[in-house]
Amino acid sequence: MAKPVLITIDDDPQVLWAIERDLRHKYGSDFRILRADSGATALEALKQLKLRNEPVALLLADQRMPQMTGVEFLEKAMEIFPQAKRALLTAYADTDDAIRAINKAKIDYYLLKPWSPPEERLYPVLNDLLEVWQTSFLPYFEGVRVIGDRWSPKSHQVKDFLARNHIPYQWLDVESDEANRLVTYATSSDVPQLPLLLFPNGSNLIAPTNIEIAEKIGLKMRPTMPFYDLIIVGAGPGGLAAAVYGASEGLDTVIIEREAPGGQAGTSSRIENYLGFPVGLTGGDLARRAVAQAHKFGAEILTPQEVTSVRTEGQYRIVTLADGSELSSHTLMIATGVSYRKLDVPGIDRLTGAGVYYGAAITEALSYQDEDVFIVGAGNSAGQAAMYLSKYARRVTLLVRGDSLTKSMSKYLIDQIELTDNITVKLLTQVAEVFGKDKLEAITLANIETSEVETVPTNALFTFIGAMPRTHWLQDVVERDKYGFILTGPDTMQNGTLPKGWTLERNPFLLETSVPGIFAVGDVRHKSVKRVASAVGEGAIAVQFIHQYLASL
Structure with a gap:
């Protein structure tokens, strides 16, 4: 943390130099000493200190200054740094004015000129003021x-x-x-x-x-090399695991992530069924640990950066980035995961980010202290969000289209939800409409069986429904199913026939796509298991297939 500031103001250069000297001699090791030759200059300095979030401990102003007296300055300064101690430096003739100003400008003390010797007439007073300030001072946020x-x-x-x-x-x-x-x-x-x-x-x-x-x-958005052994698109659990194993085994590895490391799992408020963490961990914490581990082994992570297209040229796999630059590699791994589907109801687009959120429970939870919030979804992500939001919200209502949570949510989460008093589960219920001009104000709920509708007030709707893969940029490159998920291994072969354009004598590896040397792991893959541990395992396994592929070049 930056040293707290002591600032002294006087229009007389000799007096200003002398007081600064004495302050620096006594307090220079613990405080930063600043000086100003006018109240206006000092106010500008205080505004800059405020913008930098630097603490000000003491203001020492001379009373007799042109344009702005010391009292006038201290009154204005109090609006900027109300907790700073305020002292007035004045001549004996101005003592009455100083006394009257104690209430007006809430001056803590006034000192008479001359203050020599400072050991008797300056330091004892300032010591007391600074001691009081320090007892109530809380360190400022640094960031x-x-x-x-x-x-x-x-x-x-x-x-x-x-x-x-x-x-x-x-x-x-x-x-x-x-x-x-x-x-x-x-x-x-x-x-x-x-x-x-x-x-x-x-x-x-x-x-x-x-x-x-x-x-x-200072996030890294540009690669250090033009060519890599392995390019990974997507920094979710699968991509990060592949980076750790690939880089640790000597592959020049780079991850390209369009938003932030962690993927959809990175937004999870609590993952409790991940091996080795019996008390659970947040998705953000898991992502942070994985990023540190990948960096440890020398993998590069570019974020935010986006791949817009990919092409093959012989044994090389070339990706084009959003800024128009290109990267080449021997192998390419697709680990872009999935996105939550958008609710298709009237008014939803206008209110997205203004009360309607997709997978953003951690970011916005504190804003909904003691309010009623609604969650759409029946999977683990929805359950984790409900548990997290229940710590802040007055009431959390989980809206589920189906007749039970058991088909899509882990039992441990169901048990926790049942034991949480301020969580309500409404089955066979969907959102029919949302209302609000500049922010969400109400939603209409419809019962799927009875068609009964009700409109309830709320400022928050969190949505965790379905999953759509981010593979539009691959539509003419690798084979996908009708939903856009990437086919890998045996799924690329129809009736035992190799994929169209396949150039090798062997069959595609388990996690290899219809193009040799291009792999897919995690939720983006056809028939993948939608679990963090599964994505991590696939990322690790795929690296072994990559070694086999590279050995054949």
Whole structure:
């Protein structure tokens, strides 16, 4: 943490130099000493300190300054740093003014000029003030601060991107006085674009894209080499496992991830059936550990970066990135996972990110303290979200189309839900419509059997339904089923016939697609088991097939 600041203000250069000297001599090892020759200059400095989120412990201002007296400065400074101690430096003739100002500017103390010797007339007073300040001071947050509107889809996007990339941030609602002041200091505008991101060095980004944020915080988006042994598209559990095993076994490996490491599993609030973690772990924690492990063995991870197309040229597999650059490799692994399907009901698109969310329970949970929230879905992701949200929300209602949870949810989650008093499960129920102008305000629920409908107020609807693969960019490259899932191994062969265009004498390996040297693992694969452990296992197994493929080149 940066040293707390002591700032002194005086328009007399000699006095300013002398007080700064004495402050630095006594407090320089524990505090940062700043000086200003006018109240206006000092106020600008305070605004910059506020934008950098640096603490100010003490303000020592001379009373007799032109344009702005010491009392006037301390009154204005109190709005910026209300917790800072305030002391007035004044001549004996101005003592009465100083006393009257104690209540007006809430001055903690006034000191008379001259203060020599400081050991008797300066330090004892400041020591007491600083001791009181330190007893109540809580260290400031050191990281990115995000100022935005709670109901803004853009703000949700920024928070979700930072959270999934494990970037600590502090959320400040623009409705608060503190946030409003910071917006004014940073943009000099009463109606700025939001969200506003403030960084520890005092710089900011206004309504940025994910790419702009990534560049600012130093995420790696460009490869170090033009050619790799293994390119992995997608940094979910399967892709990360393949990177760990591939890199640890000597393969030059790079992962390309369009959003954030962890994939859909990375948004899970609690995974309790993953081997080796009896008390469970969050999807974010699993992703963070896997990323660290992949880096340990030398794998590169590019994020956010997107593959837009792939082609083959002889034994080489070439991918084109969103920025137009290309990467070549001997082998390619597709681990892009799946996305939650969108609800197809009236009004849903307008409210996405403004009360309607897809798999974003962790990011938004704190915003719904003591409110009623609804979850659509019957799988483990929906159950994990219900348990997590129940810690904050007054009531969580799980909306399930089927007549039971047992067909799609693990028993341990069902048992936990049944034991949680503020979770209600409504079976045979679907969302028929959503309402709200700038934010979600209500939803209409319909009973599938009776067609009975009811409209209930709510500001939050979390959706975890179905799965759609991200394979549109592969439609002319590898064979897929009618839903877009990639065919691998025996599924690529019809009646024992090798895939069209297959150039090798052997059959495709278990996790190999219809194109030699291109593999698929995890949820994106046809008939995959939708479990984190399964994806991890497939990622590890596929690397062994990759070694066999490379040995044949």
